[in-house]
Amino acid sequence: MAPFRTAAAACALGLILTITGFSHTASAQTQSETPTVAPLAVGLTDGGSAEAQVIEAVRHADILTIKLRFKPLVAGKVERIYDSISKSDYENSFYVLAGSKKHLLLTDSNDKPLTNPYLVIKTTNGSATAGSWHGRFPAPPKDVTEVSLTIPGIETLDAIKITDR
Template sequence: MTSIRKTAACALGSLAMLAGYSQIARAQTPAGPSAQAPLAAGLTESGTAEAQVVEAVRSGDILSIKVRFKPIVPDKTEMIYPSITKDAYESSFYVIAGNKKHLLLKDSNDKPLTNPKLMIRTSKDAPIAGAWQGKFPAPPKEVTEISLTIPGVETIDAIKITDR
């Protein structure tokens, strides 16, 4: 009987130790994409989602911006923009850095370096309804904040730039 008690006590001790490690691992694991605090935010035109800038990184002469859309109203679909026309490219996709307007960069095929169209779908169970990213010419090093304008979203101001 004594050896059974020792074995049971040892097994219970091992389980308790594993449970403790499990709690530590969970406490150190980020809660997923929604855990990252946004740098700045603005609403979509319909108010269905909040556009959250999660990254504005200056690397060399390129400024990369990432936006995620956090659902506000569940079970909705919203077309942020259906395509990028020449007029939209010149008037609706830009950053203001200091007192200068910077348009999206283009690739070798003359296509803007961003999503060609953007639709979001909100759901009560999903932490993110969609995402957007774009690449712009980097402003000078002394510029540390920018404003972002994209169609279908209010202008997002006071976005802090990170240098890499």
């Protein structure tokens, strides 16, 4: 009876290794087949702890929405990108340049800019992102297909391709 148990145990072990090996292969194939979306534009934060990546620039009707994520470059850092948005900041530091025309952030009914009121990022070990940002601007004309984005604390992000929806 012992040889039968040994053979059965060997078959069971072989089956487990085959299934485990197959699942690792399937998992590896799934991960490698999932495309990583390349950022539309990148720039460093002033403190150098993260890379600002434009992940979306969508023109819908008369609004252009731009979204950023921050990819950590240095672990264990907290960086204040901006603390608040003063009237002067709003007019001079938050805008999209479309051709030679400057478009300021849109505001709500209380004259508050349609963006994050402050931006602080935190980089940690193993984290894919350190924060995010979004802003809404008047959409440039349809013949404008690229813009540049300026916000405080980040290098100007140029040649951002617009997607129409």
